[in-house]
Amino acid sequence: MSSLFSSLKMMTKGAMRCVLITNHLKFFETIGNFQLLQVTVRDALNQAMDEELERDERVFLLGEEVAQYDGAYKVSRGLWKKYGDKRIIDTPISEMGFAGIAVGAAMAGLRPICEFMTFNFSMQAIDQVINSAAKTCYMSAGLQAVPIVFRGPNGASAGVAAQHSQCFAAWYGHCPGLKVVSPWNSEDARGLLKSAIRDDNPVVVLENELMYGVAFEVSEQGLSKDFTIPIGKAKVERPGNHVTLVSHSRMVGHCLDAAAVLAKEGIECEVINLRTIRPLDVETIEASVVKTNHLITVEGGWPQFGVGAEICARIMEGPAFNYLDAPVIRVTGVDIPMPYAKILEDNSTPQIKDIIFSVKKTLNM
Amino acid sequence: MLIACSAIYCLKNVRSADVISIVFNLLLCTHPFKKCELHRLDQGPPTQALLTREQGLKYYRTMQTMRRMELKADQLYKQKIIRGFCHLYDGQEACAVGIEAGINPSDHLITAYRAHGYTYTRGVSVKEILAELTGRRGGVAKGKGGSMHMYAKHFYGGNGIVGAQVPLGAGLALACQYKGNNEVCVTLYGDGAANQGQIFESFNMAALWKLPCIFICENNKYGMGTSVERASASTDYFKRGDFIPGLKVDGMDVLTVREATKFAADYCRSGKGPILMELETYRYHGHSMSDPGVSYRTREEIQEVRSKSDPISMLKDRMISNNMASLEEIKEIDVEIRKEIEEAAQFATSDPEPPLEELCNHIFYNEPPMEVRGTNPWSKLKSIS
Numbered sequence: 001m002s003s004l005f006s007s008l009k010m011m012t013k014g015a016m017r018c019v020l021i022t023n024h025l026k027f028f029e030t031i032g033n034f035q036l037l038q039v040t041v042r043d044a045l046n047q048a049m050d051e052e053l054e055r056d057e058r059v060f061l062l063g064e065e066v067a068q069y070d071g072a073y074k075v076s077r078g079l080w081k082k083y084g085d086k087r088i089i090d091t092p093i094s095e096m097g098f099a100g101i102a103v104g105a106a107m108a109g110l111r112p113i114c115e116f117m118t119f120n121f122s123m124q125a126i127d128q129v130i131n132s133a134a135k136t137c138y139m140s141a142g143l144q145a146v147p148i149v150f151r152g153p154n155g156a157s158a159g160v161a162a163q164h165s166q167c168f169a170a171w172y173g174h175c176p177g178l179k180v181v182s183p184w185n186s187e188d189a190r191g192l193l194k195s196a197i198r199d200d201n202p203v204v205v206l207e208n209e210l211m212y213g214v215a216f217e218v219s220e221q222g223l224s225k226d227f228t229i230p231i232g233k234a235k236v237e238r239p240g241n242h243v244t245l246v247s248h249s250r251m252v253g254h255c256l257d258a259a260a261v262l263a264k265e266g267i268e269c270e271v272i273n274l275r276t277i278r279p280l281d282v283e284t285i286e287a288s289v290v291k292t293n294h295l296i297t298v299e300g301g302w303p304q305f306g307v308g309a310e311i312c313a314r315i316m317e318g319p320a321f322n323y324l325d326a327p328v329i330r331v332t333g334v335d336i337p338m339p340y341a342k343i344l345e346d347n348s349t350p351q352i353k354d355i356i357f358s359v360k361k362t363l364n365m
Numbered sequence: 366m367l368i369a370c371s372a373i374y375c376l377k378n379v380r381s382a383d384v385i386s387i388v389f390n391l392l393l394c395t396h397p398f399k400k401c402e403l404h405r406l407d408q409g410p411p412t413q414a415l416l417t418r419e420q421g422l423k424y425y426r427t428m429q430t431m432r433r434m435e436l437k438a439d440q441l442y443k444q445k446i447i448r449g450f451c452h453l454y455d456g457q458e459a460c461a462v463g464i465e466a467g468i469n470p471s472d473h474l475i476t477a478y479r480a481h482g483y484t485y486t487r488g489v490s491v492k493e494i495l496a497e498l499t500g501r502r503g504g505v506a507k508g509k510g511g512s513m514h515m516y517a518k519h520f521y522g523g524n525g526i527v528g529a530q531v532p533l534g535a536g537l538a539l540a541c542q543y544k545g546n547n548e549v550c551v552t553l554y555g556d557g558a559a560n561q562g563q564i565f566e567s568f569n570m571a572a573l574w575k576l577p578c579i580f581i582c583e584n585n586k587y588g589m590g591t592s593v594e595r596a597s598a599s600t601d602y603f604k605r606g607d608f609i610p611g612l613k614v615d616g617m618d619v620l621t622v623r624e625a626t627k628f629a630a631d632y633c634r635s636g637k638g639p640i641l642m643e644l645e646t647y648r649y650h651g652h653s654m655s656d657p658g659v660s661y662r663t664r665e666e667i668q669e670v671r672s673k674s675d676p677i678s679m680l681k682d683r684m685i686s687n688n689m690a691s692l693e694e695i696k697e698i699d700v701e702i703r704k705e706i707e708e709a710a711q712f713a714t715s716d717p718e719p720p721l722e723e724l725c726n727h728i729f730y731n732e733p734p735m736e737v738r739g740t741n742p743w744s745k746l747k748s749i750s
Contacts, residue, residue, distance in 0.1 A: 086543065097569070100536060101536035104540070105536040108537045110539075139510040143505075143506065143517075144516050145730035318742075
């Protein structure tokens with residue numbers, strides 16, 4: 001009876017936050033003294049935007065279907081109802097136009113969140129992202145800031161075929177003047193999006209559609225209104241001694257799953273969640289390699305000139321090279337446009353067995 | 366008229382010469398200029414305007430300064446002291462000066478790469494402009510931007526990608542609307558850019574959301590080496606906004622441009638949404654300094670415009686024939702301007718280049734210092750914002 005009562009007390013304490021999380025609240029867990037809530041990545045992004053919209057009236061969201069449709073993937077659900085037409089703006093299908101408009105608004109001192117329905121469509125607007133947003137602070141020698149966020153789902157989805165499945169981490173990660181983040185779980189999503197919105201510079205937030213519906217535990221600290229994750233800092237999700245697995249976005253989950261399987265065979269993987277693509281946190285990777293002597297990068301994108309390729313180069317150029325007992329291995333998407341048939345699609349991106357295979361290969365097992 | 370004269374006479378700080386000229390202005394300033402062709406507008410800007418002596422001298426001085434500045438840039442480029450891109454504005458001065466006269470300093474303006482004139486009218490000194498062209502630390506962007514990337518308060522460049530500045534301008538207008546500050550944004554583009562898809566995307570959104578944006582097409586008849594007839598299925602640029610009302614304006618007459626701009630600004634400020642202005646103008650130089658400008662047009666054509674429609678000569682003649690200024694006075698102004706330009710050029714050629722320590726600065730805004738990879742792995746450069 002008393003435990004029920006204390007649960008109820010804790011529920012009302014968390015009532016405010018629960019209201020925000022609404023229908024997708026999975027269940028409420030208490031572990032020890034810490035309150036942990038199950039929050040989907042979608043709701044985490046939604047909360048983050050809601051809180052930042054409330055905190056700073058210069059923040060606004062624009063993109064296709066973000067308002068009345070509640071977001072093509074429902075990420076902006078409820079925001080238009082709460083904030084109205086002025087701050088949640090439905091645009092026509094004009095990526096280059098509305099991305100440019102967002103950049104112009106940022107130049108005038110507002111803080112826009114520009115949503116691309118998927119980053120595949122950002123290719124239409126990439127000139128505005130790079131030439132108008134990323135380079136302007138430098139070209140103006142600091143006179144003109146561009147405090148803008150470009151966000152949306154990136155990379156492979158399920159059955160959407162070649163034109164809707166490209167990963168843009170490498171393309172955007174290539175450009176100075178941009179910050180590029182790639183959240184994996186709900187805490188990442190909340191903290192990185194909030195940091196991105198508060199940042200005075202152009203930030204590209206590469207979300208993942210397949211992760212939107214996945215729930216993760218978020219700590220009370222992670223749910224606080226001022227919770228931010230620093231851009232440019234990776235996180236060690238799982239410590240280990242035998243091999244380092246570095247990944248970003250959805251593949252982090254695959255790495256952790258592979259690590260669980262490998263642990264049964266006595267192989268302890270250290271799994272690093274990059275969280276940020278640019279600037280890359282090489283120090284965290286190096287510190288890990290010094291410990292494990294083996295490195296594998298895992299990404300959904302194509303191999304050539306990709307995130308893994310960059311990590312390889314950086315490790316070779318730095319002090320960790322001397323600690324490698326084997327060359328760095330890249331596990332990547334297959335070097336093809338994404339096919340449609342399920343069996344083909346499944347075999348186009350890294351599976352858990354590919355990671356396990358690569359670990360055993362690099363450890364000479 | 367008499368009441369007006371005596372009212373003016375009562376103003377304490379007015380010189381008698383000024384009074385006389387104002388009187389003459391009131392009598393003669395109704396110098397009619399070409400009526401604007403209209404699109405989806407019942408009424409256009411007034412066909413006559415009041416020009417005071419003070420205004421006339423100011424416009425003359427500004428235009429002449431811009432002219433001499435551009436010619437100095439031409440000279441410095443030929444001496445290889447300016448390098449890379451240099452797109453000169455001489456011939457089009459009335460556009461920049463007329464527009465500035467029709468808006469407030471608190472309004473916003475964005476243009477493409479032929480931007481030196483606007484950089485000046487928006488408040489940057491000739492010294493800082495020339496020093497930016499010569500790539501020195503005293504340049505407005507510390508030498509990091511160059512010809513196409515100069516910025517000032519409420520002036521957003523200077524944009525190198527043809528047409529990209531138009532959505533930016535619509536976004537600036539959105540910010541004006543969002544903030545509710547009654548400001549407008551002047552968004553300029555050329556006849557070449559007029560065929561860019563993103564401009565039509567901007568038209569659509571600006572009209573849909575009634576953004577306070579004055580779209581201005583500076584039609585100087587040539588997009589690089591392609592004449593308007595060879596580039597556009599429709600050369601009625603003022604109509605290309607379709608559902609956006611438009612007007613075609615003689616861009617060689619500073620007063621016409623001013624009145625049209627005022628008209629357009631009032632239109633936008635009243636909340637009616639965007640408006641489009643086509644300014645018919647002409648550039649004497651080629652597209653850029655690497656274009657002699659005579660392979661796609663005749664020298665005769667250039668000479669004809671110079672002799673019959675030069676904006677500075679036209680204003681000068683108007684002022685002298687209306688006794689608003691004397692030839693000596695104008696000559697004096699010319700001498701002053703020449704001196705100013707010489708001094709600015711002197712600065713621009715003697716000021717040192719930016720220090721190498723500056724190489725990686727200003728990548729980000731308001732950011733703690735960070736490291737930037739140099740050309741080789743051992744080269745770790747410092748970046749502060």
